[in-house]
Each structure stands twice: as structure tokens, then as C-alpha cells.
Amino acid sequence: MPDALLDKVRAAVGAPNVLTGVELSPYVVEGRTPEAAVFPGSVDEVAAVIGLAAEAARPVTPWGGGTAASVGMPAAPGGFVLGLRRLSRLLEHEPGDLTASAEAGMTVDAFQTALRGRGQWVSLDPADARLATLGGVLATNASGPRRHLYGTARDLLIGLTVVTADGAIVRGGGKVVKNVAGYDLPKLFVGSYGTLGVIVEATVKLRPLPDHERLLCIPFDRLKDAGAAVRALLAGDLIPNAIELLDAAAGAALGAEGPALVVGFDGLREQVDWQCAELTRLAASCGGREGRPLPDDTWPRLETAARAAFPAATAFMAFSVLPSQVADLMEQGAGAARARGLASAWAAHAGVGVVRAALASDVRPKEPAALAGVLTDWRDLARAGGGHGTLEWVPLAVKSQVPVWDDPGAAGRIMERIKAQLDPRNILNPGRFVAGI
């Protein structure tokens, strides 16, 4: 990077907020080191930095807590990491409006703590909430078990401020819970992996904290039976806030013996009590054993249950399928891995068809070709039912053999056109996302 450009960046954000050289080690992803990591202290400074990057045609990698930094194709060589950690303030919280605005670099935990103090929360429970930032969670569409009842970022984000690829500050949506004025930019940015603009501020819908909440774990002898219990649960009157289906490997990490169904309920105490009793009865009719409540600190471990099954998993993959296909995908996927001599662990947000799998690290062979074979089998299984699969983490060598992102089909062309319109110089996370975007 030319010194003149670095000097301009230092002038824009202050020299102590620009890291270079050995200080960059936390920002090395898959062996690629950025030229500088820049930490602007305001929206205007973000705009200034991106403006400079655009002028010099340097790639920009937006960076929140870094918890999803290795998701996607490897970052373009060189360029800036644009860290949002100094943009971490709560901007506004009006409990009567059930809305709050914060800067994108605020961690999810910090945001929730502030909201909880006034009896509310944002119904997003991604993994790594201590590190993950609001902006990062939105950009990667991260979610957690409570999405079953409360939806995902697309359902909660009502407004945002982004800095665009040419350094302009653009607002979309608003601060009110219902709003159809203009195109739905919040939807565009949720899950866009920093390829269309850098989210700097967000406004979300909130919910009141429930009076009570409980997780119930029901072990089963067979995953298939637990799957049948999920279907019965979905068809009934209960209103769970989470429905987690775990195979034996993932269940073990939570202390369950064998496959397990973990269901959450919230509301008034009598509602939680009644639903737990009903669930127990329903599960028993499907072959479930006696349930037991799980401690509250289980909640944050549900999102990562599959990968936690192994001390250092070789690969994680996420799938979206129809809810009715979840148990089959888990069984057939585990079978496909076994057929290649690999162990796997599976966990699902079963009511919404979001499944995660991890491949064990301690089983040979670990050659990329064998790994690639399993991952390709898995993806084929998901695609066969109209779903799709994303490699959330794999060794770099595998990424060249199995695409990280699934093929979006004809819609990919529209995505390419959107990228070309909004980032014509291709500086924002180039090449990292779907369809080569």
C-alpha cells in the first residue's frame, strides 16, 4: 500500500486507529494479511475511509467481532480491514416504542444488557454474542434457537445506515415498526456479507422480556422418533420459542444420552408449566423418554451444538431445508459421512428447517478429497429436497473443491447486477460471496 494512501487514512481516523505490520495478526484470515486494519470512530470517518479506498481501488473487508471472518471464499489479497469496534454506542432506546438504535460495532451482549435493564430484548440469539457485533450479525444473517418463534434479522431490522461503496451515507427503512416507504434496504443488507455497503447503524424491533422461560430436553432412542415428535409439536397448539433436534453426537455435548429433542417455552409461568407438561405427553407418545429441564446457560450452546461435539471439527456446514426433511437429512447425512469413514454431528432448528452439521477431526482420512466428497454428498441431499447448503467453515484446500456457497441458479444473475449497480468498482469484500460476488 502506498505510504501516501496510508497517511491519508491515518489523517482521517487518527494514527493510533490504523494498524499495520505485526499488529495485523488478529486480522489474518486463511493466510491472507490485509495491508492495514482501520478503526474509524464515527460514521463520517467510515465514509472517509471507504472514499479513500474507492479512489485507490483497494478492497475493503468490514469487520465486526471477527466471528464469521472465515465464512465465504477467501478475502481478496491486500486492502483494508475496516473495523467497527469504535462504533459501539447505544443511540436510542424508547421502551414505549419497542425499538432501539445502536451503532453497528456494539456487541450483541452489550446491546442486550442495555435493553434488559429496561425490561426488553431484541429477539436475536446468535452464537458468540459476547464478541459478535450487531452489524456483523445483520450482515451474516446470524440467528439462534429462538428464531423458531421470533424470526431472524430480516424480521427485526427496521432501519439502517450504511456507508456505500463510493463513501456515501445512505439510510434505508426508518425508526418505526411498520414502514413501506421506498425499497426495503434492510432486507437487502441482511445476509449480504458486507458486499454492498458497510452497516454502521441499525434500528431494530424489540420485545418485552418474558416472565418465564424454560428449556426442556427429551431424550429418544431413535432420531426418527424425535423427528416425528417435532411434526406432532408443529401440528399442535403449543407455542414453543425453540425446537432443537440433536443427534446422539450433538446431544452428548449438552449432556443428553442419545438423540434429543430440546424445546423452549416462554410466557407466564402457568403457560410454561402447562406447555412443558403437554410436550412431555406428546413426546412420550412418539417414544420420548422422561424430559428434564436444562439450565439457562444451555441456550447459547444450542446454536453451536453440532460443532461442539468434536474438540476441533474439520468442517461445519449449514443447510436450509423443509422442516419435514430435517430428520431424514440428519440421518442420511450422517450415513454419507460414515460411508466415507468419517464421524459427524448434527443439530437443527427443526421447526424452521435450518440444520447444522460438523465433521469430526479425529477420524481418518482427512484428505481434502474425502472431505469434499462428504460435503458434496451433504449438499446434494439438501438440494434434492429443494434446499441449499453453505460451508460455514472448511480448510482452505477444500474451498477450491467444493463451492462455499450453493448455486443460486438464475437468481444469481440478478445478484450480480445488484452488486454491479451498488459496488461497481468491486471493492467491498470482493469475491467472497455467492455467485462470485
Place this chain on the structure above:
Amino acid sequence: MATLTASAKRDLRHELEAIVGPGAVLSDPDELLVYESDGLTLFRALADFVLFPTSVEHVAAIVKLANREKLPFVARGAGTGLSGGCLPAEGGIVISLMRMNRVLEVDYDNQIAVVEPGLVNLHLSWKVGPHGYYYAPDPSSQQACTIGGNIANNSGGPHTLKYGVTTNHVLGLEVVMPDGEIVWLGGKTRDANGYDLAGVFVGSEGTFGIATKIVVRILKKPQAVKTVLAVFDEIDRASEAVSAVIGRGLVPAAMEMIDHLTIQAVEDAFGCGYPRDADAALLIELDGLTVGMEPQAERIVAACREAGAREIRTAKNEAERLLLWKGRKSAFGAYGRISPAYMVMDGVIPRTKLPYVLHRVNEIVAAAGLRVGNVFHAGDGNLHPNLLYDPRKPGDEARVVAAGAEIMKVCAEVGGSISGEHGIGLEKSDFMPFIFSAADLAFMHRLKGAFNPTGLCNPGKIFPTKKSCGEAGAVAYRPHPIEEKGLAQRF
């Protein structure tokens, strides 16, 4: 835009008939008149053709032909829109989707349905109702409006307070793109693979293409429903009750405000049993489990009483509940009893600003010498001031339009939006600068370029058209070119 000669129009008609069949093409000005406006009759424009395709292939072929001829085209559902969003531009083609109205698939295991765009919203709930399911977005026009139209406007309804608006219930769409290509955006599963194109498409007011199949979520009907009417002697107290309910940690399924004038109209029309002497009433509905319903209802009643409700009525059975809702859902129509015409506004405000904004609305309307009826989604802060007027009185219409602009400005000033569910369309396009900067609008325009680079797909909507944006009175009627040529006239 191309202007069609009589012979070119004749030739085109033959080509269009070859696509959709002779019974599915309208081109006589008197037949086209039916399609010259939507629910907002302030705007009118005549198309060259109105077509009734019955398949996605028809729609794609029409769109390709329109591209070849450089004719603007716009999709249309039931025409219940309230912002002029489905009006043709200057001639061109209206593609009515009313003959594509089938429920193609219902998958109860996965709680989804695949429907065609011309399906009437309520008909989906009728279809899945016997199985214990329903489609949650419930615009007040749900007996007539189509799901395709709901997609265009990202329609809401009373129960969106708890259940969200249309976009929260759409998983995927088959779309005829503005160049005629058929593409699926999203699908039947959650979490888009790539950009959330289905999310971006919903609410794009027909400017990103034409949805031909829609995958929606259907929900289990709740075990129990409780509906109460809280009656207030002062509308301010009712506004405060809205925040008080939320402040007690409750999110009802619906929380609707009905003001004094609206109560008169509704009672004249339907006799729903709303107290005529009340200044305002809140219609509040709770739904969910039977267990816990009573204590939750008690919390709501207590919040309303503390805020100053003089009386709380509870629907004792389904018939009483439906009667209470009839008054709310039919209120717009009931204004016909007390005024020859009305124009409904659709601003949204943070709900804590309700008392202030309602006062400002009343001041603005009084200063304009008009009357206003308020019936709206109070829980969402989505206002619907209905400005009553007489179109035969000279100047009334212009005063309504000017007052409407001022109301939108107030909504913007308190951090709100100019539209909660009706869309920008033609009506509000010049007011977009109230809430969006030039940079915001330029960015949206570039996004439009990715979907609709020629601009032929529903032109003239959403974006400000005038040089001096945001001036009141921007929406006066302009004669249609066909009228100017004497090919059509207004009755």
C-alpha cells in the same frame, strides 16, 4: 414512451390475442375506463390495453412484447390499492392477474402454501381454515385485495402488530422480470442463498417485476382469542393506553383506535354497538394459549383503566367479536354515510408520539376547513387520518391534498414514515424527500436499475418526479394523452 397509432394498436391487439386469447384483451376506451384508477380515485390514467393472462408463460410473453415495443406495463390485482400504484403510465399495458387466482399447493406439514398472485387474500384463509390454519396478513380490504397486490405494497393489517406484515410471511416468489425472464427469488426454505431477493422484491410496488407464484407461510389458528373494546371520553387517554399496554410487557395481536367521528359513521352504517358518545375506543385483541389468557387480559384491562378508560367491553362470543371487528374493518366504507368522498393518509409514527401527532392532525385539518375521521393501527403507530371532503366543492380536493402533505410532514418530523402499508405509488412520490435524502434515493434508484434497467415496468412510481421535490399540491390530475387526442373521455 411510444405513442401508438390506431393501426399499430390494431396490430398489437392481434399479437396480444395470440398470446392470451381473444377473450383476454381489452382495448376499447370504454372498457379500459374500469382500469383507469385504483382505490384512490384522485389519479386516473388510461392504458392502451388491459390483459388477463392465465399463466406465467403468458405474462412473460406479454412483458417481452412490451419490451420490444418499448411500451410501459404494470401489474394489477383487485385495484384496491390506495396510492395509485397500479396505474398505467402514459398508455401501455395493464396486466391484470385476476385470472391467476389458484391455490396451487398447501403443505400443512411445512406450513406453507403456494398461490397465484390474483388469489384474494381472504380466500387463502378460507382454503386452509378447515385444517386449522390461516394466512396472517389481514389488510382491511382482505375480502377483495389480492396476495399479489399485497406483495407489491408489503401490506399490513390489524394483526400485524403481533404477526408482522406481508414480507414476514413470504418465503419465495416466481417472478417475471422486467425483461421477461422467469426467475425464482427465494423458495420454500428459510435463509436466502445469497441476497434476500424475495425480501427486496416484496414492497417494491411492482417496479421490480411481476410475481406469478408466491410461497407464503400459513399459521396455526390460536387456541384462544380475547377481544375487548376499551371506551374513552378523551382520545388522549386512549393514546396513552396504547403505550401503557406496551409498557406492561404485553404485545396484543391487534390494538386499533377508532375515533368519535368514525364511531358515528360505523354506527350509522352497521350498528356494531360502539358507544356513540365516546371520544375514542381501542379495539384490543389477544390471542394464544387458553392457559394464561385471563391474566393477560386482566393486565390489559388494568392498563386501560389506569389510562382513563371509562368502560371495557368484552366480546362474549365469536358473533360479538366479529361485530366489533366489522366496525373496524368496514370503517372506510362507512365514511360514505357522512361524506361524499374521503382521502386516507397512511403515516407512521413512534407510538409514544401519538397524542402529539393526533393533535397536530386535528389542527391541520381544522385550519383547512375539513373534517377528519381517525381509524388506525394504534399499536403499530400506523395512522389513517381520513380527510373527508366533497369533490364537487371547488378547492376542496386541493385543500385535502395540501393538508395531507402537511400531515406527512408532521409524521416525518417526529421520526416516522409517510407510508405504513399503502405504498408510495403516484400519490406520495413527491413526498419521499420528507424522509429520504438525495443519496438515499439515488441508492434506491441504482437498486431499481438492477431489476428494471429500462424503467418500463411500472414507471413513474415511488421516486419524486418534480424538480422542487415535496411541494404540496403536486398530485393534481393531468389529462391523459388519449383524452387529449379525443380517443377517450371522462364520465
